[in-house]
Amino acid sequence: MHFKERAHASLGDAQLQQNLKKFKTKFVTTRREALTELDDVEGTREAAGAIRQRALDDLDAWLELFETNATARGAVVLWADTPADVNRHVIDIARRHGSNKIIKSKSMVSEESALDHALESAGLTVVETDLGEYILQINDYEPPSHIIGPALHKNKAEVAELFAAKHGTSRKSEISDMCLEARKVLRSHYLSADMGISGGNFFVAETGSVVLVTNECNATLTTTLPKVHVAISGIEKVVPTLEDVATLMRLLPRSATGQSISNYVDILTGVKGEGEFHGAEHMYFILVDAGRARVLGSEVKEALRCIRCGACMNHCPVYQNIGGHSYGWVYPGPIGSILTPSYIGLENAPDLPQASTMCNQCGVVCPVKIPLPDLQRKLREEEFRRELRPWSERFGLRAWSWLASRPSLFALATRIGARALKVLGGRERLIHRLPLGGGWTDGRDMPAPAGRTFRDLYARRGSGR
Amino acid sequence: MRVGFFVTCLVDLMRPSIAFAAIRLLESGGAQVLVPPTQTCCGQPGYNSGDRSGAKALAAKVVSEFEECEYLVAPSGSCSGMIKTHYADLFRDDPELLSRASALGAKTYELTDFLVNVLKLDRVPGGFSGRVTYHDSCAGLREMGVKQQPRALLARNADVTLIEMPDCETCCGFGGTFSIKYGEISTRMADNKCQQIVDTGADAVVLGDLGCILNIEGRLRRRGDMKTKVMHIAEVLAGDSSESGARG
């Protein structure tokens, strides 16, 4: 299915539309309120963007420093050039330590390589512990629709049905009861797992730590109970110092869920040491390229500043109407419209940079000031250059600039156009069907003009004086 | 004060009354309005569709047509935003045009911003009366900082009552070629906007960009609403001149 077909299906899905309506006001309001706690929102965004840019500007150096410091604390740093490398590394680690049962907290990067499927194919058991991810997993691995709320497209009743069916329990009507049920099921998995996989919100170069920002404590349990911990994230997630993390954390939870701070912030450094009580005995970092180095050298490199707060999609009027599944890959919304074509190829996602009104609602809320519409435009330029757009569109654009560069011809063409449109509009002065403009008139009328261009009327006024 | 008036290609073709109303407002504030006759399009359709070279040609044309004026004013946040905030990117590899375009950008204004902050218009000539709601078009709001200006001008007409809708800053779904390429999504966004407009009970929705006007009006009419007016802020402020009564 293509973007348009998926969007069409979403627009016609009454249940989804109802769920989206709720989502729409919630995150926008909570973010706005949370940001009022900061004295200088713009200054903080400026600083956060600069921190991320500084990390990207010398990415190789920060990564090396991270590797040195993480290794010094007993962790192993592995590099994955491709999504397939990620899966291979994880399976290798599991084999090395004889792990059979894996618990996993949220990692969007692992979605890029469909890690869960790869693990299951290798005969390993994997259980998602983030409540949203868990819901999707037991629903036959439904894809996530949002980067921080993967099951946002589902409502309470749908989850209640699913739990009753999959857990073989009575149907619950209260969210708190459903949470208790999930907790009971997951508890046993935590205790029996021998390996834990997490994502990584930040990798701290100066300490070799991974920072995890969560709300359910599942990441804490996942990374400290089993004897092996594997943290997987993109190479762009490195930041120079812990102080940088502090600045970014002023904005991340506030932009994401409207919280001053998330319920849990784990900073994990090194393996469990002598006499220490908490932590994994074996710690691995898998740092994933999978297209990121290429993006770093491209016209859309600022997209790598992203700290995955989700604010751009929460505020995007297109996302709010079509939901995350329409975007077709791991990352939806405005940031997805840049990352998806960059990672899987523009020719495989040609609609995404186009399917935006460029209203810039995303750009003004992004905590690290990524100019999202400008980046969409860069990709549109590349599509135009590489002739990935239909010939009719390219021809139309060329014809327009050719005509608009010739004022007398333009005046003549618009004079004829204004008359023709007036005729099409009839007595009602509304055009119900526009030749070649079905995209417009399928759902809207086109108000017809009065029949004469401003240019002609103004010239007459001038000469009449 | 010599003000170069950029009509915009859409107003030229679809609703000249907006330009006449805008000129009337500028003149009532004491400006001498020049309308360069060879002007056509600012280049935005090409620019936002990835056709840089087409956009560049048109942008260079605008620069040479308007650089002699003291100001450039357009009855559109979108076209003035294109000139003021995007021309520099188009000419980033051409130092000569870059400096001319930047100079033009510095004196480019959206109409209501110019009326309030440069002409300091304290009386508006229009005779519109009724309840209105205001839609903040995206480029005007987020590129040109147009928010209080139109509201301040509306407040100068005692017969106008402003009733705000909750999501007045949410895009109406127009987005230029987006409205045709992704008509179904665009229509849904327009429909959400229409619902909010209708819920205010206003007689008219007022805004500053013709693209959004056509989108919102087109959807209202298709929904069967023949009575809610969709008006450009200039039409409301300048009221009934002979030309501006052309629609509505």
Ligand code: SF4
């Ligand atoms: S692009 Fe910006 S707003 Fe969107 S998820 Fe990334 S950091 Fe958040």
